[in-house]
Amino acid sequence: MVIRSLLTIQGTLHSLDEIRLWIENRNRSIHVSISPVPFSSLDHWSQDEDGTLRHSSGRFFSIEGIRVETDYGSLSSWTQPIINQPEVGYLGILTKEFNGVLYFLMQAKIEPGNVNCVQISPTLQATKSNYSQIHKGKQPLYLDYFVNASPDQIILDQLQSEQGARFLRKRNRNIIIKVEEDVEEHDDFRWMTLGQIKELMRYDNMVNMDTRTVLSGLKISDYLSLADDMSRLSVFGKDLLLSSVTNHCHSTISEHLSWLSSLKSRYDLKVHPFPLRKMTDWRYWPVKYPVRMENTLKWLV
Numbered sequence: 001m002v003i004r005s006l007l008t009i010q011g012t013l014h015s016l017d018e019i020r021l022w023i024e025n026r027n028r029s030i031h032v033s034i035s036p037v038p039f040s041s042l043d044h045w046s047q048d049e050d051g052t053l054r055h056s057s058g059r060f061f062s063i064e065g066i067r068v069e070t071d072y073g074s075l076s077s078w079t080q081p082i083i084n085q086p087e088v089g090y091l092g093i094l095t096k097e098f099n100g101v102l103y104f105l106m107q108a109k110i111e112p113g114n115v116n117c118v119q120i121s122p123t124l125q126a127t128k129s130n131y132s133q134i135h136k137g138k139q140p141l142y143l144d145y146f147v148n149a150s151p152d153q154i155i156l157d158q159l160q161s162e163q164g165a166r167f168l169r170k171r172n173r174n175i176i177i178k179v180e181e182d183v184e185e186h187d188d189f190r191w192m193t194l195g196q197i198k199e200l201m202r203y204d205n206m207v208n209m210d211t212r213t214v215l216s217g218l219k220i221s222d223y224l225s226l227a228d229d230m231s232r233l234s235v236f237g238k239d240l241l242l243s244s245v246t247n248h249c250h251s252t253i254s255e256h257l258s259w260l261s262s263l264k265s266r267y268d269l270k271v272h273p274f275p276l277r278k279m280t281d282w283r284y285w286p287v288k289y290p291v292r293m294e295n296t297l298k299w300l301v
Contacts, residue, residue, distance in 0.1 A: 002223035005102035005194040007232050013191045016199055026108045026118040034112055051276030059129040061085035065276040072267040079279040084168045091210050092124035092146045092175045096183055103191040119208040141186055146175060153177045156217050174214045221245040
């Protein structure tokens with residue numbers, strides 16, 4: 001099922017050219033204006049005496065300061081801003097079989113930080129604050145499929161950490177489910193095979209990071225069968241599949257796990273709250289003006 005989807009690029013519900021044109025048209029037709037504004041002019045956001053930035057609801061996220069201490073590497077301690085979002089978000093992809101081929105329902109999603117505004121994203125990409133409608137907006141499309149998914153529908157279900165340098169212990173639920181019933185294809189969504197998504201990854205700024213993250217959890221070798229036609233794979237593709245199923249490894253899984261466990265027990269990493277206003281090597285301007293905090297990252301606050 002998954003392998004057939006990986007091998008199917010032609011003769012699909014939507015051709016590669018149609019999908020690329022769809023994304024290009026979305027980028028042309030959606031007009032976005034992004035302008036810096038003073039943090040003090042934002043609705044429902046404020047800054048406390050330590051400099052922490054937070055929403056009046058206590059939800060979404062806050063930008064806080066931390067001090068890090070470690071005995072790993074050459075730098076033993078530092079201070080930095082970090083995004084604190086103690087919620088488990090959804091990164092979910094809905095799949096359905098058409099004519100014996102598994103299709104993935106992908107979204108043309110706009111993000112204000114994207115270079116080209118619209119990119120191919122998971123069916124559902126939402127924090128708990130967003131899908132709980134704390135912002136008073138609409139509920140994300142297809143949310144109910146994931147909230148009500150039964151065990152027999154689940155292809156992949158993992159909790160994965162967000163980027164630890166930017167987020168404080170943030171996790172997402174990466175989930176892929178398969179449904180049998182008819183699913184409406186809304187304007188900002190298209191059915192694609194896994195092979196098509198992989199092909200589209202060849203283009204810059206076409207497939208977003210969250211899509212890549214979710215699909216990377218699929219262990220393709222688990223879905224191999226004698227009915228699959230491997231002749232359509234490239235030499236490199238065949239080598240990848242062989243690598244995923246071979247038992248002739250340089251190190252065993254037990255050896256890898258032991259190596260990781262020894263590293264975790266050998267080194268310490270301590271993270272403490274630290275006022276944003278008191279951080280060294282960072283510059284701060286009062287909130288009545290547009291504010292920047294500069295080091296390796298830039299923030300608009």
